[in-house]
Amino acid sequence: MNLDIALLAGDGIGPEVIDQAVKVCNAIATKYNHNINWKPALTGAAAIDAVGEPYPDETHEICASSDAVLFGAIGHPRFDNDPSAKVRPEQGLLKMRKKLGLFANVRPTFTFPSLIDKSPLKRERIEGTDLIILRELTGGIYFGERGRKDDGETAFDTCTYTRAEVVRIAKKGFELAMTRDKRLCCVDKANVLESSRLWRETFQRMEKDYPEVTVSYEFVDAVAMRLVQWPNSYDVMVTMNLFGDILTDEASVISGSMGLMPSASVGDKIGLYEPIHGSYPQAAGKDIANPLATVLSAAMMLEDFKLTEEAAAIRAVVNKSLDAGIVTEDLSEGGKSYKTSEVGDWLAANI
Amino acid sequence: MNLDIALLAGDGIGPEVIDQAVKVCNAIATKYNHNINWKPALTGAAAIDAVGEPYPDETHEICASSDAVLFGAIGHPRFDNDPSAKVRPEQGLLKMRKKLGLFANVRPTFTFPSLIDKSPLKRERIEGTDLIILRELTGGIYFGERGRKDDGETAFDTCTYTRAEVVRIAKKGFELAMTRDKRLCCVDKANVLESSRLWRETFQRMEKDYPEVTVSYEFVDAVAMRLVQWPNSYDVMVTMNLFGDILTDEASVISGSMGLMPSASVGDKIGLYEPIHGSYPQAAGKDIANPLATVLSAAMMLEDFKLTEEAAAIRAVVNKSLDAGIVTEDLSEGGKSYKTSEVGDWLAANI
Numbered sequence: 090m091n092l093d094i095a096l097l098a099g100d101g102i103g104p105e106v107i108d109q110a111v112k113v114c115n116a117i118a119t120k121y122n123h124n125i126n127w128k129p130a131l132t133g134a135a136a137i138d139a140v141g142e143p144y145p146d147e148t149h150e151i152c153a154s155s156d157a158v159l160f161g162a163i164g165h166p167r168f169d170n171d172p173s174a175k176v177r178p179e180q181g182l183l184k185m186r187k188k189l190g191l192f193a194n195v196r197p198t199f200t201f202p203s204l205i206d207k208s209p210l211k212r213e214r215i216e217g218t219d220l221i222i223l224r225e226l227t228g229g230i231y232f233g234e235r236g237r238k239d240d241g242e243t244a245f246d247t248c249t250y251t252r253a254e255v256v257r258i259a260k261k262g263f264e265l266a267m268t269r270d271k272r273l274c275c276v277d278k279a280n281v282l283e284s285s286r287l288w289r290e291t292f293q294r295m296e297k298d299y300p301e302v303t304v305s306y307e308f309v310d311a312v313a314m315r316l317v318q319w320p321n322s323y324d325v326m327v328t329m330n331l332f333g334d335i336l337t338d339e340a341s342v343i344s345g346s347m348g349l350m351p352s353a354s355v356g357d358k359i360g361l362y363e364p365i366h367g368s369y370p371q372a373a374g375k376d377i378a379n380p381l382a383t384v385l386s387a388a389m390m391l392e393d394f395k396l397t398e399e400a401a402a403i404r405a406v407v408n409k410s411l412d413a414g415i416v417t418e419d420l421s422e423g424g425k426s427y428k429t430s431e432v433g434d435w436l437a438a439n440i
Numbered sequence: 441m442n443l444d445i446a447l448l449a450g451d452g453i454g455p456e457v458i459d460q461a462v463k464v465c466n467a468i469a470t471k472y473n474h475n476i477n478w479k480p481a482l483t484g485a486a487a488i489d490a491v492g493e494p495y496p497d498e499t500h501e502i503c504a505s506s507d508a509v510l511f512g513a514i515g516h517p518r519f520d521n522d523p524s525a526k527v528r529p530e531q532g533l534l535k536m537r538k539k540l541g542l543f544a545n546v547r548p549t550f551t552f553p554s555l556i557d558k559s560p561l562k563r564e565r566i567e568g569t570d571l572i573i574l575r576e577l578t579g580g581i582y583f584g585e586r587g588r589k590d591d592g593e594t595a596f597d598t599c600t601y602t603r604a605e606v607v608r609i610a611k612k613g614f615e616l617a618m619t620r621d622k623r624l625c626c627v628d629k630a631n632v633l634e635s636s637r638l639w640r641e642t643f644q645r646m647e648k649d650y651p652e653v654t655v656s657y658e659f660v661d662a663v664a665m666r667l668v669q670w671p672n673s674y675d676v677m678v679t680m681n682l683f684g685d686i687l688t689d690e691a692s693v694i695s696g697s698m699g700l701m702p703s704a705s706v707g708d709k710i711g712l713y714e715p716i717h718g719s720y721p722q723a724a725g726k727d728i729a730n731p732l733a734t735v736l737s738a739a740m741m742l743e744d745f746k747l748t749e750e751a752a753a754i755r756a757v758v759n760k761s762l763d764a765g766i767v768t769e770d771l772s773e774g775g776k777s778y779k780t781s782e783v784g785d786w787l788a789a790n791i
C-alpha cells in the first residue's frame with residue numbers, strides 16, 4: 090500500500106513521541122512491503138510562532154491531501170492563563186476538526202494486565218474493562234453561536250444539533266457495536282435538553298436497523314458515576330461533543346494506563362490519530378515521555394486502512410516491550426527505565 | 441427557636457427516610473428547646489397522581505412561607521422511558537429550584553473512616569477527602585431558550601449567564617472557602633465557551649476581595665480526571681449548572697459513602713435540604729432504605745440556622761450508630777442489619 094501521512098508533531102513532547110511512531114511504522118512498512126510518505130506540517134504553538142496561526146492553510150492543504158494524519162499534541166503553558174486570548178493553540182484544533190470533517194472521536198479505554206495496579210480504582214472494578222466512547226466532534230455547543238450581550242455583562246453559547254449530524258454519529262456507533270459486544274449506550278441529558286431529546290429519538294428510530302444491537306439510554310450524570318463504579322459494564326458509548334469531552338477524560342484515568350491510550354478522530358474521508366495525553370511541557374525535550382500511546386494510535390490508523398495484521402503486529406510488540414520492561418520512567422516502578430528514543434528503537438527492531 | 445419546615449417526602453423511599461429525619465429533629469427540638477412545625481406538602485410523581493402537577497402551587501406556597509424545606513426524593517420508573525413526556529417529576533424539581541430562588545447547590549463529599557473500603561477507589565486515593573462542590577442551580581443551559589427548528593429536524597439549547605448570576609454564586613464560593621481551607625477552584629470550559637469566559641473573568645475580578653483565598657482555574661475535563669485521581673486535593677469547587685450536575689454525581693461515588701451524602705440548595709431566602717440518593721423505587725415501602733443521608737441533610741439545615749451545636753449532635757449520633765453497627769442492610773456487610781425505622785428510632789433515642 091502507498092500511504093501519504095501528514096505528520097503533525099505539535100508542541101511539548103509531541104515531536105519526540107511522534108518520532109517513535111514513525112520509526113515503528115517504517116519498520117512495519119519495510120516488513121509488510123508498504124510505502125509510507127510522511128508529510129510534516131506545523132500546528133499548535135509551534136505554528137503560532139512560525140506563521141501566527143495554530144492551523145495554517147498550508148497545514149490544512151497537506152492534511153486534506155493525505156490519506157491520514159498522525160498527530161502529537163498541542164498546547165503550551167504560555168497560553169494557559171488567558172482563555173480569551175485572540176490566538177490560541179486550541180482554536181487550531183477546533184478548526185482542524187471542522188475543516189477535515191472529523192465528526193467522530195473514537196476513544197477506547199482498556200486495561201493492560203501489567204499496569205492494572207496503577208489505576209486509582211481497585212483491581213476488581215477495572216479488570217476486563219474494554220469500552221469505546223464515541224464523541225461527536227464537529228457540532229454541539231463547541232460550534233454553535235456564542236457571544237456577549239448587555240455591554241458584555243451577559244454571555245451565551247448555543248448547543249445545536251441537526252438530525253443528520255446525529256444520524257451520522259449514531260451510525261458509526263451502531264456499526265462499531267456490531268464489530269464488538271453489540272451493546273450501545275446513548276449518553277444524553279434528555280430529561281433537560283432539547284438537543285438530547287433529538288439524539289435519543291434519533292437513536293430510538295435507528296434501533297430497528299440494527300436488531301442485534303442492545304441499546305440503552307443513560308443520563309450523563311448517571312454515566313459519570315457508573316464509569317467510576319463499573320467501567321467494565323460498558324461496551325460502546327455515544328455522546329455529544331461536550332459530554333464526550335468530559336467523559337472521555339474521566340474514562341482515561343480509570344484504567345491506570347492513561348499514558349498508553351490512543352485515539353482516532355474520523356470522518357467520511359480522512360482520519361486523525363493521536364495519543365490522548367497532552368503536550369506535557371515539563372517533559373519536553375528530555376527524551377523521557379512515554380511513546381506508547383502514539384505508537385498505538387498509529388496502530389489504530391493502520392487498522393482503519395484494513396491493515397489488520399500490521400496493526401496487530403504493533404500491538405503485539407507494545408505488549409512485548411511491557412513484558413520485557415523496556416519502558417519509560419513513568420512505567421518503570423523504580424526499576425531500569427529507557428529513554429523515549431530507546432523504546433522506539435526497541436519497538437522498531439522487534440517488529 | 442421556632443421553625444416552620446416544609447416537608448416534601450416525594451416518591452419511592454422518600455417518605456421513609458424523611459420520617460427518620462423528622463424523628464431525629466424532633467428529638468433535637470425537645471433536647472434543645474426548639475419548636476419545629478412540620479408542614480407536609482405534595483411533590484414529584486405523588487403530586488402528579490394527586491393533582492396532575494409535580495410542583496403544585498399549593499406546595500410552593502407552603503415552601504415559600506416556611507423557614508426551610510426538607511426534601512426526600514422524586515422520580516418514578518414509569519416516567520423513565522419517555523423523556524419528552526409532557527408532565528415529568530423532574531420538571532417539578534426545576535420549577536421548584538427556580539421559584540424558590542435556590543441558586544446554589546451545596547454538595548459535600550467526605551469520607552467515613554469505617555466505610556472507606558466501600559469506595560471503588562483505593563484507600564490512599566480517598567483518605568482525607570473533604571470537598572464541597574457548589575453548583576449553580578437556577579441558570580445556564582437548564583433554563584435558557586430551547587426548541588426545534590426545520591420541522592423538528594434541528595434542536596437547540598442555550599446556555600446563558602449574566603454577570604450578576606456569576607457574582608452571586610462566586611460570592612457564596614469565596615465565603616464558603618473562607619470557613620474552610622481557603623482554596624477555591626473555578627471549574628469551567630473557558631477555552632471554548634463564552635459563558636465560561638464570563639465566569640472566569642468574574643472570579644478573577646473578585647479575587648482581590650478575598651485575598652486569603654487561593655483561587656485556581658481548571659477546565660471541566662481536567663477536573664473529571666483529577667476527581668478520580670486525587671479527590672483529596674480539592675477544597676471548594678464552583679461551577680455552572682450542567683458541569684455541576686455531572687461532577688457532583690461523579691464525586692458522590694468516590695467516597696464509598698454515597699448513601700450517606702447530604703446536600704443543600706440555598707438562595708437568598710430559603711434553603712432546601714435533601715439526600716443526594718434518588719427515590720430508589722425498588723426499595724420503596726420495604727423499610728430497608730438508609731436514612732442517614734436525609735438525617736445528615738437535616739443537620740445541614742440546622743447548621744444554616746446557626747444551630748451549630750444541634751447539627752454537631754446529629755453528626756455525632758450518626759457516627760455513633762455507624763460505630764455501633766446500628767445500620768441498614770446496605771452497610772451491614774452480612775452482619776446484623778436494622779430497618780430504616782429502627783435506625784431512626786435509635787438515633788432519636790440517642791440524641
Ligand SMILES: CC(C)[C@H](C(=O)O)[C@@H](O)C(=O)O
Binds near residue numbers: 179182631632661
Ligand atoms: C483543548 C480543547 C479545546 C479540547 C476539547 O475540549 O475538545 C480538548 O479538551 C480535547 O478533548 O481534545
Ligand SMILES: CC(C)[C@H](C(=O)O)[C@@H](O)C(=O)O
Binds near residue numbers: 310530533685
Ligand atoms: C433530574 C434532573 C433534572 C436533575 C438535574 O439534572 O439537575 C438531577 O440530575 C439532579 O442533579 O438533581
